[in-house]
């Protein structure tokens with residue numbers, strides 16, 4: 001099959017949606033398609049839906065998936081890039097390790113590489129989005145949890161595989177219980193899931209709020225970013241309390257990260273970050289600044305520029321990033337169709 005010129009696929013595998021894109025050699029999106037993440041059917045069904053989303057994105061771009069140079073996948077969970085497996089991904093319907101890479105490669109007839117969802121999104125912002133002017137940055141993905149990615153001097157810093165987890169940095173010893181089992185982490189205050197749990201607890205204790213009625217009116221079974229945003233618009237006191245707490249936690253956590261890393265810029269993305277937008281980036285900045293060691297030289301703070309497609313675009317960059325310098329730290333295992 002003849003290859004198209006420099007076209008790559010990218011898939012962002014999330015707990016609620018599977019977003020696929022096809023990008024050209026400059027990272028421009030030529031086609032995209034989104035499918036809801038299946039809640040049952042296990043990993044096999046997830047791979048089937050990923051393949052469907054990718055085929056539709058390729059069709060929109062006027063190519064077949066077998067003509068793509070490669071398909072990058074950003075996913076949560078424990079990734080073994082060499083084996084192409086993902087183990088115990090949070091909010092996805094399987095346990096143990098499953099060979100997403102080889103299975104998807106076989107279904108689509110193109111090489112597949114896997115990367116951490118948040119770290120590939122950070123590389124996407126660095127290469128093509130709000131991080132373009134900088135050589136070092138911290139990506140903060142404020143959504144159901146709080147994820148992070150670090151790029152130092154043009155190279156994504158993965159540590160021994162678990163670097164960048166700003167959501168699991170401690171801001172209060174012995175503080176609120178985090179989903180990871182530890183206490184006082186940023187995510188325990190700022191993660192949407194933690195905020196929802198606290199909202200439900202406080203409402204059971206008699207605190208009045210429109211959060212549940214907004215959620216039900218929207219036909220949702222969770223307090224999504226949109227539910228929180230609407231409650232804030234209505235001046236809901238509980239929503240304001242929870243968001244203020246989240247903004248403070250993010251500001252403190254980011255300030256500590258800046259004192260440690262001294263990166264040039266911070267990019268705020270994620271479901272809540274994108275939904276609440278620029279005003280909240282400024283509010284996080286306001287919480288961060290007084291905590292900085294070098295107050296005279298704060299980092300630049302930006303909203304993620306690639307929006308909802310950022311994760312999928314960043315995943316596509318697992319194949320031949322635009323700025324070559326980033327490639328060194330981004331090198332991962334690859335799975336050809338014949339493997």
Ligand SMILES: [Zn+2]
Nearest residue numbers: 168178180185
């Ligand atoms: Zn934690």
